Amino acid sequence: MTIDILFFGIARDYAGSRSLKFDFPQDTSVKLIRSTMEQKYPALKGLKRYAVAVNNEYAGDDVVVNAGDEIAILPPVSGG
Amino acid sequence: MTIDILFFGIARDYAGSRSLKFDFPQDTSVKLIRSTMEQKYPALKGLKRYAVAVNNEYAGDDVVVNAGDEIAILPPVSGG
Amino acid sequence: MRLPFYHPSAEDSMIELSDKPLSFSKALKHVRSHGSGGIDIFIGTVRDNAAGRKVVALEFEAYGKMALLELEKIVGHAQATWPVEKVAVLHALGRLEVGGVAVVIAVSAAHRDAAFTACRYIIDTLKQTVPIWKKELFEDGEEWVSAHP
């Protein structure tokens, strides 16, 4: 299935784009998304940490992603 | 000696004036001023408490007052 | 003494008692600085009720000279205790209708913790030590606040 992934802050600099499409197997977990992204963009591993959001909610590693879900890579936030 | 006493808030209502002159002996203490005022304006004794200021500073009972000092009767403050 | 009373201020602090409407933006303008990352502002307003009784207005009076001196002590203590940049304290005198602004306290600091802590300290201490009194005006009477047990 094709999944849209959004990149913010420094992760957007790493990906070179705000939004990219990726192909993932059915029943992909957030854990697999993280490892795939880290393989494609190794600089992610140098961050203090980063979060993954699924449909505008912070998502743990076990969350399973479905086609059409909105995924986002969120480096440490620094608003305020 | 003649001492000017200022009255604020509800104490002004009791005294009927913002400022009055009183005659006190030399070396009058704040304690004597308090008891004299309470005798003249017994309603002062019904307050939660009241403070006496000498020359714009809160003054304890032992402070001695001199001619020309500015004395003020300060009911519980309620600014803000 | 004539109103407003101005505090003969160190340039880092502005202290003022006034019978004109308080200028909130004046306080903000005073404390903004390029070195500050956080500003905390407390605004005390006239509430429409007190202990269940409907309030029509408040009347404030001050022992002006001493109130300024006490405010100066409070602000000086805050400046000596927390790393704050600038402080503004404005207090209204005279009659204020419901919704009116009685007090504005603004504190800027490099970091927000000092701004919050100092602002809270200033309003809490002001209420305890500064010789200002308020009378609540009700539809059917009036009362000096906190006077009686």
Added chain:
Amino acid sequence: MRLPFYHPSAEDSMIELSDKPLSFSKALKHVRSHGSGGIDIFIGTVRDNAAGRKVVALEFEAYGKMALLELEKIVGHAQATWPVEKVAVLHALGRLEVGGVAVVIAVSAAHRDAAFTACRYIIDTLKQTVPIWKKELFEDGEEWVSAHP
């Protein structure tokens, strides 16, 4: 999504992300009410230095939809936890020069303790959970804040 993002608000709260200068008086106006006796306002401004380096400007970006949802949770939690009247949260996006206003948080309450506590909670939590990022622009480079260990 287009700016500004408006929170589909309960009437007691106003939440907004905007690339226009934040209107401080709009936040104040929103929270003023006849039932409130105290308003606490936090204003975050752009400081001219960071860890000793001279800052020229900041650039903010947000994951807009999610940022509003997270702010809504924070404000909802504050409203459920402390007796506050009204809350306004404004956050700037885009480029801000030194001295510019990045965030305004205003909380009104019948009594000041709730206003201070809720305001502090909102800014502290915003900084931890709301997907907004800032980049510091220095004379000789730029850096995403907090990204690296």
